[in-house]
Amino acid sequence: MPIKSYLAHPHDGKKEELIKAISSIEQCEVMPAQNENLLVVVTDTLDELADKKLAEEIEAIDSLKLLALVSGFNTPINK
Amino acid sequence: MYTSVTNRRSFIKKMAMMSAMTAAATMFPGIMFAAEQEKGLPKGGNLDWKKGPCRFCGVGCGILVGIENGKAVAVKGDPNSSVNKGLLCVKGYHQTMCIQSKDRLEYALVKKNGKYVKTPLSDALDLVASKMKETIEKHGKDAVAMYTSGQSTIPEGYVASKFMKGAIGTNNLDCNARLCMASAVTGFLTTFGADEPMGCYEDFNHADYYITWGNNMAEMHPVLFSRMLEQKNNRGAKIIDFATRTTRSSMAANKSILFEPQTDLAVGNAICYEIINNGWVNKSFVEKYCNFSKGLTKMGYGTEDNYKFKDKPEKINFEEYKAFLDDYTPEKVAKYSKVSVKNIKYLASIYGDPNKKIMSLWCMGVNQHTRGTWMNNIIYNIHLLTGKISQPGNSPFSLTGQPSACGTAREVGTFTHKLPHGVVMNKKDREMAARIWKVPVEKIPAKPTYHTTEMFRAVDRGDIKFLWAQVVNPLVSLPRTSRYRPGMEKDSCFVVVSDVFPTPTTDVADVILPASWHIEKSGLYGNSERRTQHWDKMVEGPGETTPDAWMTIEVAKRMGYGDLFQYSEENHVEEIYNEYRQFHEGKKHNMAPLEVLKAQSGAIWPYVDGKSTQWRFNAKYDPACSNGEDFHFYGKKDGKAVIWQRPYEPAAESPDKEYPFWLNTGRVIEHWHTGSMTRRIPVLHKAMPHSYVEFHPDDAKVLGLRNGENVKVSSRRGSCILPASINERGLPTKGQVFVPFFDENMLINDTTLDAFCPISKEPDYKKCAVKVEKA
Ligand code: SF4
Numbered sequence: 139m140p141i142k143s144y145l146a147h148p149h150d151g152k153k154e155e156l157i158k159a160i161s162s163i164e165q166c167e168v169m170p171a172q173n174e175n176l177l178v179v180v181t182d183t184l185d186e187l188a189d190k191k192l193a194e195e196i197e198a199i200d201s202l203k204l205l206a207l208v209s210g211f212n213t214p215i216n217k
Numbered sequence: 218m219y220t221s222v223t224n225r226r227s228f229i230k231k232m233a234m235m236s237a238m239t240a241a242a243t244m245f246p247g248i249m250f251a252a253e254q255e256k257g258l259p260k261g262g263n264l265d266w267k268k269g270p271c272r273f274c275g276v277g278c279g280i281l282v283g284i285e286n287g288k289a290v291a292v293k294g295d296p297n298s299s300v301n302k303g304l305l306c307v308k309g310y311h312q313t314m315c316i317q318s319k320d321r322l323e324y325a326l327v328k329k330n331g332k333y334v335k336t337p338l339s340d341a342l343d344l345v346a347s348k349m350k351e352t353i354e355k356h357g358k359d360a361v362a363m364y365t366s367g368q369s370t371i372p373e374g375y376v377a378s379k380f381m382k383g384a385i386g387t388n389n390l391d392c393n394a395r396l397c398m399a400s401a402v403t404g405f406l407t408t409f410g411a412d413e414p415m416g417c418y419e420d421f422n423h424a425d426y427y428i429t430w431g432n433n434m435a436e437m438h439p440v441l442f443s444r445m446l447e448q449k450n451n452r453g454a455k456i457i458d459f460a461t462r463t464t465r466s467s468m469a470a471n472k473s474i475l476f477e478p479q480t481d482l483a484v485g486n487a488i489c490y491e492i493i494n495n496g497w498v499n500k501s502f503v504e505k506y507c508n509f510s511k512g513l514t515k516m517g518y519g520t521e522d523n524y525k526f527k528d529k530p531e532k533i534n535f536e537e538y539k540a541f542l543d544d545y546t547p548e549k550v551a552k553y554s555k556v557s558v559k560n561i562k563y564l565a566s567i568y569g570d571p572n573k574k575i576m577s578l579w580c581m582g583v584n585q586h587t588r589g590t591w592m593n594n595i596i597y598n599i600h601l602l603t604g605k606i607s608q609p610g611n612s613p614f615s616l617t618g619q620p621s622a623c624g625t626a627r628e629v630g631t632f633t634h635k636l637p638h639g640v641v642m643n644k645k646d647r648e649m650a651a652r653i654w655k656v657p658v659e660k661i662p663a664k665p666t667y668h669t670t671e672m673f674r675a676v677d678r679g680d681i682k683f684l685w686a687q688v689v690n691p692l693v694s695l696p697r698t699s700r701y702r703p704g705m706e707k708d709s710c711f712v713v714v715s716d717v718f719p720t721p722t723t724d725v726a727d728v729i730l731p732a733s734w735h736i737e738k739s740g741l742y743g744n745s746e747r748r749t750q751h752w753d754k755m756v757e758g759p760g761e762t763t764p765d766a767w768m769t770i771e772v773a774k775r776m777g778y779g780d781l782f783q784y785s786e787e788n789h790v791e792e793i794y795n796e797y798r799q800f801h802e803g804k805k806h807n808m809a810p811l812e813v814l815k816a817q818s819g820a821i822w823p824y825v826d827g828k829s830t831q832w833r834f835n836a837k838y839d840p841a842c843s844n845g846e847d848f849h850f851y852g853k854k855d856g857k858a859v860i861w862q863r864p865y866e867p868a869a870e871s872p873d874k875e876y877p878f879w880l881n882t883g884r885v886i887e888h889w890h891t892g893s894m895t896r897r898i899p900v901l902h903k904a905m906p907h908s909y910v911e912f913h914p915d916d917a918k919v920l921g922l923r924n925g926e927n928v929k930v931s932s933r934r935g936s937c938i939l940p941a942s943i944n945e946r947g948l949p950t951k952g953q954v955f956v957p958f959f960d961e962n963m964l965i966n967d968t969t970l971d972a973f974c975p976i977s978k979e980p981d982y983k984k985c986a987v988k989v990e991k992a
Pocket of ligand 1: 276277304307309439441
């Protein structure tokens with residue numbers, strides 16, 4: 139049950155667009171920085187395959203310039 | 218650390234979020250995540266939001282605490298607070314989580330036969346009062362002492378002062394603000410004759426340059442640093458970091474300039490030399506509003522017991538001051554400060570440019586310095602010579618560390634020499650205190666007794682036989698704990714400690730009193746910009762936890778001083794504040810009425826005709842100016858500020874063959890001081906679980922050290938084992954190591970030196986000599 143966190147850098151002027159796009163994905167939580175062009179994204183998926191697919195889905199978003207993995211945790215879902 | 222199993226998954230998500238925020242902070246120091254405050258709010262919950270100031274640092278951010286079913290379930294930044302406009306740092310967001318800690322002190326504990334026994338609070342207070350009384354009867358009133366805090370609320374500090382000085386009649390009261398702000402106070406008093414900054418946070422919106430003097434604001438004053446970054450991004454304001462170590466603040470600054478420890482004195486003087494010799498002096502300002510003075514030099518460092526020093530100020534003239542500065546040409550100073558001539562001239566040219574507005578900002582680097590008063594004086598010299606002071610954006614800004622170091626320690630005056638108005642040495646000030654406290658004036662002794670370091674030396678010597686520590690953890694935070702811990706453990710002193718959690722200081726107590734935490738009581742704090750903030754009690758505390766002010770009152774009553782402490786338990790905060798306000802009546806320091814503080818997110822004193830005074834000493838903004846000129850430094854009798862001739866002198870202890878490294882100690886963003894609260898907040902603890910010793914990579918290479926490898930840091934006083942940290946959070950200069958002091962399992966203060974500034978008596982935690990070896 140992977141939980142991962144990323145730093146997502148939007149293209150210039152596309153921060154709002156990126157927030158919207160990532161927030162619309164169910165397994166993602168987004169926290170935009172108030173004073174920098176950067177978002178923190180936390181993902182919560184059922185298994186490795188879903189996790190990989192989700193990362194691909196995020197990376198395909200047009201307003202995203204760069205996605206950098208920060209941390210990964212694997213945890214049983216009901217613990 | 219307590220984590221409920223059912224919450225484990227959401228906790229891990231929070232950890233993941235925290236890791237990413239920490240990583241982001243490394244890349245973008247000062248980055249803020251306002252949305253963090255909305256996380257974890259019960260969906261559709263019906264929260265009652267209560268306002269107050271943050272529990273932690275001297276920035277004094279406004280918080281809103283969400284209460285549901287009598288519990289604090291969320292914290293967010295107060296959008297109505299002009300301090301933080303809704304932002305908070307990581308400590309701020311998570312502050313209330315420590316209340317849930319399993320090892321909370323909920324009941325009084327009394328040591329019997331070496332074991333702590335749960336005792337009804339009333340019995341414990343009886344014991345404290347009887348022990349105090351008995352000690353006074355046997356050994357005199359100067360055998361009892363109270364040690365309080367810049368985190369005590371205004372009412373807590375006020376009743377402690379009234380109890381010790383007015384009721385018992387001893388000046389044996391000091392507080393931990395001696396360890397962080399005393400040099401700032403003596404700096405203000407010697408230069409202006411009035412404590413606390415002339416400016417306010419609004420200065421950030423006007424300054425073109427922010428010059429930080431030994432001050433890692435990105436970690437220690439994060440919300441203010443984010444305000445600087447905002448101005449940097451929006452209007453090109455520039456940040457110059459002048460420090461002995463590369464930190465997150467240096468990385469975000471436009472320029473970082475490193476100096477050899479202690480040589481800030483010389484660089485400051487070199488800046489003054491350049492200002493004078495390039496014709497950048499604001500002559501009319503200096504002529505109208507400044508005097509020149511010098512004081513004694515080579516006065517030692519106070520490392521011996523019973524050290525005494527009294528300065529002898531002597532007036533000098535401008536020419537004499539100018540001649541003194543000839544020893545501080547940039548060329549001469551560059552040789553020992555390791556700051557290039559070019560950089561010294563660059564700094565001077567910024568201060569000297571009449572078209573640029575400048576804020577100088579400092580905190581512990583300047584204050585925790587064996588010549589801390591002098592350093593404060595020198596920074597004011599620069600601003601006075603150029604006339605850049607008391608105007609929006611032109612502001613020498615001494616930042617404070619603790620949430621009420623200003624409001625309580627300095628304004629109420631919980632130092633040995635202080636009274637709520639003025640000092641014990643002044644007859645008029647004693648008379649005022651006696652009148653308001655309704656005690657005979659002879660009761661208040663005219664001579665100060667022990668400042669903090671000397672107080673703990675007196676405990677060690679056996680001179681103090683009863684000590685009550687409130688809201689403070691000296692056995693982690695004092696310098697040279699290797700002497701003072703065994704001192705406190707001696708049977709010669711009966712030790713009472715009031716706290717919220719167990720600490721190394723409660724470990725040596727004879728009685729532990731269970732204190733209410735921040736939001737479990739009402740209170741008032743005063744922050745760095747002279748802002749007083751009030752909060753109402755928000756939740757009930759567990760067990761028999763009780764506000765510190767009320768425990769002091771209860772002990773005073775038991776000792777027979779009930780007639781001086783006729784406050785009601787329900788309303789004591791309000792009653793005490795209204796009594797205290799009388800001390801500051803008048804245009805120079807009037808405090809806002811409680812109704813105002815209840816209605817808005819704080820007010821800045823002097824609060825005159827319903828208005829905060831944002832810039833003191835400037836007739837345009839400050840109604841206390843009365844000399845008919847543009848500026849009036851009314852703290853001094855002749856209305857003039859003083860430019861002080863203060864030389865460079867070496868540190869009390871410098872690296873040598875045997876102890877070849879400088880040791881610098883300090884803080885990290887995740888933890889509040891000795892960690893007793895923040896290490897009980899799981900996300901903060903996990904983000905920074907233990908202390909470490911930072912090396913320059915070249916030194917680490919010579920020593921053959923790898924990251925994480927255990928290292929023994931030893932000084933002439935003690936040692937401490939910590940993991941090495943290389944190229945991580947900060948980068949000390951070659952020949953220097955840095956250690957954060959928050960970790961009670963790695964007591965770095967066992968090694969630090971109890972040398973202090975002879976004027977302020979504030980210890981220097983930034984400079985002593987150590988050796989390092991693999992453990
Ligand atoms: S900057 Fe200081 S006052 Fe503001 S939230 Fe952080 S710790 Fe609290």
